[in-house]
Amino acid sequence: MSPRRVEVAVVGGGAVGAATALALDQAGFAVALVEGLHPAPFDPDRVDARVYALSPASLALLARLGVRDALAALRASRYTRMQVWQDQPERGLGFDAGLIGERELGWIVEDAALRQVLWDALGRSRVDVRVPARVERFEPGANDVRIALDGGAPIRASLVVAADGADSPLRALAGLAVDPVPYGESGVVAHVRTTRSHESTAWQRFTPEGPLAFLPLADGRSSIVWSVRDALARELLRLPDDAFAARVGDAFQHRLGEVAVDGERLAVPLRLQLARRWVGPRIALAGDAAHAVHPLAGQGLNLGLLDVGALVATLVEAREGRADLGAPDTLRAYERWRQGDVAIAARAFDLIAGLFRSDVPGLTWLRATGLALVDRLTPVKREFAWHAAGFAGRVPPLCARLATP
Ligand SMILES: Cc1cc2nc3c(=O)[nH]c(=O)nc-3n(C[C@H](O)[C@H](O)[C@H](O)COP(=O)(O)OP(=O)(O)OC[C@H]3O[C@@H](n4cnc5c(N)ncnc54)[C@H](O)[C@@H]3O)c2cc1C
Structure with a gap:
């Protein structure tokens, strides 16, 4: 079969891959997207167990891709406040969207909803979508790269983008190394009902077992993520619903009243994993x-x-300079933009997780004092909120703050 020639082939049709393909298509590039599985459609009767808290920068990107309004209609839940504490709620850290001049701090959205709106938009685009298909061979050359699929015609492109998730088979085919550090922890995920309103607030308590987040859903329930040691995660999954709810309620200090479990429970193993190089030949x-x-x-x-925004901006600039989209200089510009920032963020989350996990005497006091102190230092708190919103540092144009949010 003769190969189809495009400028960029994106592998992986999760939120990152689908957004990359759409943004490149809108920028006028010829694009193909390869995804292994048909995405599960949004279910109007069942809230997906996988939800994300999307930042204002992510929402700005989705607005520019023309999918944000459709996403709003699929049970997106806006949250305006964040509350973080350890033992005493009154000695915690709290802020609202007004601190950074926004109407909201973000939206809680379901994975299925996000994929649905992105894939609907792909269906209206010129992107050559190959699903279900997987990459079998990756053959970079001097002028382009050829990828052979397990079905259908191969693809030739100037550049291939691997957006195929943490276990990225394409990254392995291309010989790009990662340094995985398993946390020995899993994120226990469930939906719960509470007797008190979630107040459109994202809550997080650093419990002795690990951080426990309550994210507000549109139907009044909350989606919880409790990051705990693997053995405890297994134990929590085995508990009957009422016993699990009681454990969660106690751990959350009943901040939202009594807790009842509603729906499935799952545990996702957690790891810190950074690629040593973000780019390689094409x-x-x-x-x-x-x-x-x-x-x-x-x-x-x-x-x-944010990677999507940076990559697209880099490729647009390369095209304006008539540079090869897969040339080492082009790719290094993207790597320089994102790798350092992401490493700093990843290490900061790692540090915070470690700090709140440690039993070293004195740290309990220091942690509580630290949260209370940051709470009183408005400029520090604003900086923190600004980072969480995705607006700190060099922000890609596609993710920049919207004039009218
Ligand atoms: C418990 C938990 C809670 C989280 N909460 C949040 C949150 O609140 N906010 C947030 O921003 N992030 C959150 N995250 C992180 C978020 O889930 C991931 O960062 C995000 O899903 C990554 O998206 P992705 O598109 O890069 O990869 P994925 O979502 O993994 O998508 C990869 C895609 O590639 C496809 N694929 C894989 N292999 C191949 C192949 N060989 N060929 C073709 N296609 C292939 C897969 O089918 C899949 O569709 C959370 C993570 C966990 C574990």
Whole structure:
């Protein structure tokens, strides 16, 4: 079969890959997207167990891709406040969207909803979508790269983007190394009902077992993520619903009243994993293929969507300079833009997770005091909120703050 020639082939149709393909298509590039599985459609009757807290920068990107309004209609839940504490709620850290001049701090959205709106948009685009298909061979050459698939015609492109997740088979085919450090922890995920309103607030308590987040869902329930040692995660999954709910309620100090479990429970193993190089011959990594981070800050996908903005801006600039999209200089510019920032963020989440996990005497006091202190230092708090919003440092144009949010 003769290969199809495009400018960029994106492998992986999760949120990062689908957004990359759409953004490149909108920028006028010829694009192909290869995804192994048909995405599960949004289910109007069942809230997906996988939800994300999307930052204002991510929402700005989705607005520019023309999918944000459709996403709003699929049970997106806006949150305006964040509250973090350790033992005494009154000695915690809290801020609201007004601190950074926004109407909201972000949206809680379901994975299925996000994929649905992105894939609907792909269906309206010129992107050559190959699904289900997987890459079998990756053959970079002087002028282009050829990828052979397990079905359908091969693809030739100037550049291949690996957005195929933390276990990225394409990254392995291209020989790009990662340094995985398993946390020995899993994120226990469930939906719960509480007797008190979640108040459109993202809550997080640093419990002795690990960070426990309550994210507000549109139907009044909360989506919880409790990052705990693997053995405890297994134990929590085995508990009957009422016993699990009681454990979660106690750990959360009943901040939202009594807790009842509603729906499935799952545990996701956690790791810190950074790629040593983000680029290689005619390949660039994006999203979890480049970085898997601790979920305590809810930033994994938000970092991935900033990668999308940076990569697209780099390729637009290369095209304006008539440069080869897959040339080492082009790719290094993208790597320089994102690798350092992501490493700093990943290590900061790692440090915070470690600090709150440690039993060293004195640290309990220091942690509580630290949170209370930051709470009183408005400029520090604003800087923190600015980072969480995705607006710190060099922000790609696609992710920049919208004039009218
Ligand atoms: C418990 C938990 C909570 C989290 N909460 C948040 C949060 O609140 N906010 C946030 O920003 N992030 C959060 N994250 C992180 C977020 O889940 C990831 O960063 C995000 O899903 C990465 O998206 P991605 O598109 O890079 O990869 P993925 O979502 O893994 O998508 C990869 C895609 O590639 C496809 N694929 C894989 N192999 C192949 C192949 N060989 N060929 C073709 N296709 C292939 C897969 O089918 C998949 O569709 C959380 C993570 C965890 C574990």
